[in-house]
Amino acid sequence: MSNPKVKIKKIINLSNDWYTLDKVNFDYQLKNGSWQNQNRESYDRGDGACILLFNRKKNTVILTKQFRMPSYLNGNKDGMSIEVCAGLLDEDDPITCIKKEAEEETGYQIDKVKQVFKIYSTPGAVTEKIYYFIGEYDDSMKVNEGGGLASESEEIEVLEYDFKTAFEMIKTGEINDAKTVILLQYAMIEGLFYSKNN
């Protein structure tokens, strides 16, 4: 933090249960040179990682489906969400985290992953940075059924879709999770599946 136009005055914790919600009071210097006192609430749930698992030969991707309460509260009819595999870093570095999550949630043990982005999804309200990865899978890497950790009340369905089908599902709205849309569009733009002339 090194912006001379920002002076943090006070941080008040509003909620500290599973994650942390703070109210930050700060002075902000406007373009005309004057200082303005502002308040912003900031939700801190740590950073996260996500991965697009893809198979070039089969032209397929592995996605997950699970219940997401906040989306249920805001217009997602049954609350179910189709997403790339993802998890919170907790104590791990992003690569360790995403390999662990891939195995727990999808059952695939992935050895090579490539980081393609580091993105703030909601920079005005949530501190979280998400590390975006891609990684190739094949059937021989399937080591368990996936589904997530029952001990964490996770009940995750593992889906394998043709890339074109998954991409169409963005247009129909069946896929409406930002990290999933970003990675599927990355795959399209980078030509991960089809030659760019197709």
Ligand SMILES: Nc1nc2c(ncn2[C@@H]2O[C@H](COP(=O)(O)OP(=O)(O)O[C@H]3O[C@H](CO)[C@@H](O)[C@H](O)[C@@H]3O)[C@@H](O)[C@H]2O)c(=O)[nH]1
């Ligand atoms: N009791 C309790 N448990 C919680 C709470 N919030 C999360 N958990 C537990 O913490 C687990 C977190 O699972 P992860 O797989 O590590 O994270 P994620 O929820 O999939 O998060 C990923 O997707 C998010 C949504 O796009 C991303 O925000 C996040 O960075 C990450 O990529 C959940 O399954 C659940 O058991 C809570 O408020 N209360």
Ligand SMILES: [Mg+2]
């Ligand atoms: Mg997860």
